Amino acid sequence: MKKILINRDFILFSIILIGLIGVGFANPLFVTPKSISDVLTDTSILIILALSQMIVILIRAIDLSVASNLALSGMLISLLSTVHPELPVYYFIALSCLIGTFLGVLNGISIAILKVPFIVTTLGTLSIYRGLIYFVSDGKQVYSNEFSEDFLALIHVKFLSLSFLFWLAVAVFIVIYILLNHTRFGRNLYSLGGNPDAAKYIGINENKYIIMAYSLSGFFAGLCGYLWVARYSVASTQIAIGFELTVISACVVGGISVMGGVGTVLGCVLGALLIGLIRNALPAVDISQFWQLAISGAIILLAIIINTKTEQRKEKTIMVEN
Amino acid sequence: MSMIPDKPPFKLLDILYKKEFILFVVLITILIINSNLTPYFLDLYNLIDSTFLFSEKAIIALTMTFVIIARQIDLSVASIIAVSSVVLGYTTSLGYDTWLVISLTLLSGALCGAFNGAIITKFAIPSIIVTIGTMSLFRGLAYSFLEDSYYNKFPKIVSNLGSGYLFGYIPYAFLTFILLALVFAFILHKTTVGKKIFSIGNNPDAAQYTGIAVDKYTFVLFTLNGLFSAIAAIFLSGRLSSVRPNIAFGWELEIITMVVLGGVYIYGGSGSILGVVISIFILGMLSFGLGLLNVPGVGIIIFTGLLLILSIGFPSFVRTLRRKNE
Numbered sequence: 001m002k003k004i005l006i007n008r009d010f011i012l013f014s015i016i017l018i019g020l021i022g023v024g025f026a027n028p029l030f031v032t033p034k035s036i037s038d039v040l041t042d043t044s045i046l047i048i049l050a051l052s053q054m055i056v057i058l059i060r061a062i063d064l065s066v067a068s069n070l071a072l073s074g075m076l077i078s079l080l081s082t083v084h085p086e087l088p089v090y091y092f093i094a095l096s097c098l099i100g101t102f103l104g105v106l107n108g109i110s111i112a113i114l115k116v117p118f119i120v121t122t123l124g125t126l127s128i129y130r131g132l133i134y135f136v137s138d139g140k141q142v143y144s145n146e147f148s149e150d151f152l153a154l155i156h157v158k159f160l161s162l163s164f165l166f167w168l169a170v171a172v173f174i175v176i177y178i179l180l181n182h183t184r185f186g187r188n189l190y191s192l193g194g195n196p197d198a199a200k201y202i203g204i205n206e207n208k209y210i211i212m213a214y215s216l217s218g219f220f221a222g223l224c225g226y227l228w229v230a231r232y233s234v235a236s237t238q239i240a241i242g243f244e245l246t247v248i249s250a251c252v253v254g255g256i257s258v259m260g261g262v263g264t265v266l267g268c269v270l271g272a273l274l275i276g277l278i279r280n281a282l283p284a285v286d287i288s289q290f291w292q293l294a295i296s297g298a299i300i301l302l303a304i305i306i307n308t309k310t311e312q313r314k315e316k317t318i319m320v321e322n
Numbered sequence: 323m324s325m326i327p328d329k330p331p332f333k334l335l336d337i338l339y340k341k342e343f344i345l346f347v348v349l350i351t352i353l354i355i356n357s358n359l360t361p362y363f364l365d366l367y368n369l370i371d372s373t374f375l376f377s378e379k380a381i382i383a384l385t386m387t388f389v390i391i392a393r394q395i396d397l398s399v400a401s402i403i404a405v406s407s408v409v410l411g412y413t414t415s416l417g418y419d420t421w422l423v424i425s426l427t428l429l430s431g432a433l434c435g436a437f438n439g440a441i442i443t444k445f446a447i448p449s450i451i452v453t454i455g456t457m458s459l460f461r462g463l464a465y466s467f468l469e470d471s472y473y474n475k476f477p478k479i480v481s482n483l484g485s486g487y488l489f490g491y492i493p494y495a496f497l498t499f500i501l502l503a504l505v506f507a508f509i510l511h512k513t514t515v516g517k518k519i520f521s522i523g524n525n526p527d528a529a530q531y532t533g534i535a536v537d538k539y540t541f542v543l544f545t546l547n548g549l550f551s552a553i554a555a556i557f558l559s560g561r562l563s564s565v566r567p568n569i570a571f572g573w574e575l576e577i578i579t580m581v582v583l584g585g586v587y588i589y590g591g592s593g594s595i596l597g598v599v600i601s602i603f604i605l606g607m608l609s610f611g612l613g614l615l616n617v618p619g620v621g622i623i624i625f626t627g628l629l630l631i632l633s634i635g636f637p638s639f640v641r642t643l644r645r646k647n648e
Contacts (some may be wrong), residue, residue, distance in 0.1 A: 120588050245458060
């Protein structure tokens with residue numbers, strides 16, 4: 001029982017619940033099933049990206065290029081859909097994932113083969129991918145009336161009165177949960193992040209895992225490229241600008257350690273949900289949208305400080321036992 | 323054990339392998355290509371005015387060089403510019419005395435930097451993640467204070483500093499950058515303070531054991547970085563004569579690009595001010611030349627990103643190949 005109470009994920013879950021109740025008292029309209037399902041839909045893309053970012057953070061790296069990758073993949077399939085509106089929507093989704101994966105592999109190659117530090121690589125590709133959007137689109141937008149009906153319809157499909165986006169996020173959660181907890185790939189990612197030297201000694205090919213982690217991050221960025229464009233029915237050079245920081249905040253709040261090798265899939269989802277709740281709840285309790293950025297920043301800092309404190313305490317206990 | 327000489331013997335050929343030399347060749351090449359492509363490039367007035375485009379970033383790049391050599395990074399500088407610019411505009415609107423306005427602006431920047439430094443050293447958290455947080459926090463504070471309005475009144479001195487020239491030729495911002503670069507080159511390469519910063523970057527634990535107050539140095543460097551962001555904010559606000567909360571958006575990446583392209587190792591311990599200064603000129607002349615050729619800013623963004631990755635990736639790739647051949 002005591003173990004459950006000090007479990008990080010449980011604490012995070014309680015905070016979300018208390019927050020929800022608090023907002024509910026201030027504005028009862030916010031806790032209706034309709035409104036909560038809207039919050040879940042709105043947070044789904046963040047959940048998917050946070051889960052894929054988690055894979056990268058586990059091996060002590062960060063992918064800062066996800067938002068640019070998302071925007072570039074989204075723009076490319078949008079441009080294609082204006083020329084070939086007859087193509088089925090699954091074709092666009094597959095293509096978007098493929099483009100995203102390709103961009104992710106480029107990151108991985110630069111880091112693993114060219115040995116350019118991850119921060120430099122992904123800062124560079126953040127600009128390059130974003131710049132390429134202007135290049136391919138000539139700075140123009142693709143508006144909602146230019147997409148085919150088929151392209152936009154899928155996103156509005158509902159099942160059990162919850163949106164397609166939400167169910168997709170659930171599916172991604174299950175896949176990544178299994179991948180990280182029940183496969184050799186997942187175990188090796190944790191060990192590479194926990195102790196890279198030891199992992200190399202037992203024969204884990206670090207470069208292979210770096211490239212794979214970044215390809216996965218790229219794959220999901222590509223997937224979210226379609227989701228983002230279809231959900232907001234607009235593709236422009238500006239979409240998702242700065243969203244990489246929101247994604248990283250979700251991971252950090254969810255207890256994924258930037259020192260690598262620590263964090264749970266459930267925690268990551270809860271982190272994203274908390275960030276999503278805050279973004280949606282501020283307008284509901286009459287806090288100006290201009291405060292949103294400052295409040296997210298404060299929450300990230302608070303979460304990191306709490307994370308580090310608990311991690312440091314754990315380290316101390318291990319030393320005492322020895 | 324054989325004797326280790328204090329200094330390796332000087333060889334003329336060694337200069338050719340120096341990063342600074344390679345950067346210098348790149349700079350000269352860009353100058354030659356640019357002046358062949360457009361006749362407006364080598365115009366003295368044009369060249370002088372082009373420094374307005376990079377001087378403010380260059381000023382922050384100097385302290386950022388120190389921060390990165392000490393194995394840290396600061397992603398919040400552009401957001402500190404936003405905070406300091408808002409303080410500048412607000413204190414002016416209250417009708418404070420010019421010197422008080424400027425002091426408070428500088429103080430706000432230094433306080434933001436000190437806040438970064440305090441969290442990083444007190445809780446032993448990696449600076450990259452702390453400054454990702456404060457990047458949102460500081461920018462968010464500027465937004466919540468100014469919302470969708472703006473400031474366009476500043477003391478006369480500030481406007482003059484931002485867009486004026488000394489003796490009618492040398493922009494104040496550029497002059498400030500050059501003078502500060504000389505001071506910083508001296509501190510980094512000729513004093514024990516510089517030596518200590520290098521040793522912190524090479525091995526923080528070892529530095530700690532040799533009696534260097536690593537945390538104190540880290541704290542001071544971040545405070546200094548904040549102070550210099552405020553100096554840049556004064557020049558920038560004066561030049562733009564308008565402050566919105568999104569001022570200098572994305573500058574942190576451009577500043578880090580300046581430093582890393584200048585040969586400063588991103589994981590600390592090596593680098594030189596000369597390299598950074600040359601890389602600042604490379605990037606400045608490149609975007610100025612491309613601008614004259616009507617290449618849109620986007621082309622420059624892509625090019626900068628590629629340059630950043632290749633400048634590090636290419637040498638290390640060659641090194642790996644050579645090692646394999648041996």
